[in-house]
Amino acid sequence: MQDATHGATRLALDLALTIRHDGHGGVADDLADPAALTAWVAAHAEDLPDTAGRTVDATALAAVHALRAAVRSLFAHAVRPAEPSPADAARLPPLPEALRRLNAAAARTPTVPVLRWTEDTGPVVDRRPVPDGDLTAALAQAAISFLTGPDRQRLRACHAPRCVRYFLKDHPRQEWCKPSCGNRARVARHHERHRKTVG
Template sequence: MTGLRDALRRLAAEATEDPRPAAASDTRDLDAAVAALNQAASDTPHWSALSWTPGQPPSRQLRTSGRTASAAVSAIAEETITLFSQDTRHQLRACLAPGCVLYFLKNHPRREWCSAGCGNRARSARHYQRHRQNTA
């Protein structure tokens, strides 16, 4: 799982041109990150199954021929491949709030941070800098 996490971080940094050194991945090579992602996606066969009981709404269930944890990692890798291979990858942004190393999808024109907490930290840091400069 650590290898997949590092690969995802490297791919996200590539897609967003992430300038943050603190968010750097241990996987430095783009080809290695792609290979790790593809390996994780192919590790465990998984498929969707439809379940529909009369009188109940239909539901989707994940089936696997291997361990459930391996299937979950494989499904995460599969969703990542979908994200990076579609135009939604252009919505991916690095959160530039102080101390944050996360990424988010910019699904609203005014969204600049991964969470409200990061937005508050960024605004507080700007406020502190303005007032610190005025008193010096």
Template sequence: MLALEFVSTVRATRSGPVDALADVAGMTAWARENAGGLALGDGFTATEELRREVVELRQAVRALFARAVAPGPASAADAHRLPGFAGSLDLVNAAALAVPTASRLEWPDGGPPAARSVPAGGADESARIRAVLASSAIALLAGAERELLRACPAPRCVLYFVKEHARQEWCSTGCGNRARAARHYRQHKAR
């Protein structure tokens, strides 16, 4: 899911949080890895302005995710420095509305027809990328998966995830192992 990939550009390592969008090279690499979902060509290269706008949008989406998981805790990565809810909501909606979309029928030889959303007007690349990312976040937050959205409670993890089954507590088995090891260590240290 593109919205989760987007907010997961802030990750945790042993040395602390890492931002995949910290510079133009990182933004370019991440966008190229997600080129299909962002409808980008092979030669895409980010600009500093695009990177700043995308990071601002990401922080707004993370603020909305933090609200969606409440009363549970938000991601520890940036809960203390997220923008306010109302401003975040306005920014995400404005980004999504900046590029209206239309359905286009595609019918490949030997395949079934399919509808695909495409930009309805001539929008610049930055607005189009932010519109796709904002729309993905809106779809997740307005859909049934919002109720399954969680912030991973494992030590040092900063990711959000969609709970896939009733017993899932962490974003990955690695985080589950770290959480169990930390709990075991605390229990044995207290003795």
């Protein structure tokens, strides 16, 4: 169960992180075309076993883009009262629309009853998804698992200059997604203090 939870957390976070700083003051999209999404899905085959190996078309790409916007909107909501990632905060769908998109995508996978029966518990019915390979449904379900799980409490937006990433806070003093962002933030603060004392 822990592995499934970790996989869902990683998958949801990795989807959000396909929006990144481009190194030139703008924002880049790692899922810019169907080939890029096909490669991303292949790289996440362990967490997307029913969709791995498939070629993604423009329709699937548009669906994943809409889902990613919803996930980033929900991430922005989850980190409140802190500021969200500046990458797309002004362009994200409002919370009700983000929830509608996420839930609609998750509902694309039908479920079937599965009977479990042990000597200790007697018969129990679980509902399990039918593996039909719907990419957006798998991604939406991973996002729901993450947003309702314990890792959501550790979600933060990195506010280092030029960074647009979300990350999971691993220790109490962590402020940035990676050490290079911390270095950029310290350098920027130093330059700002120096500019104020000189000016």
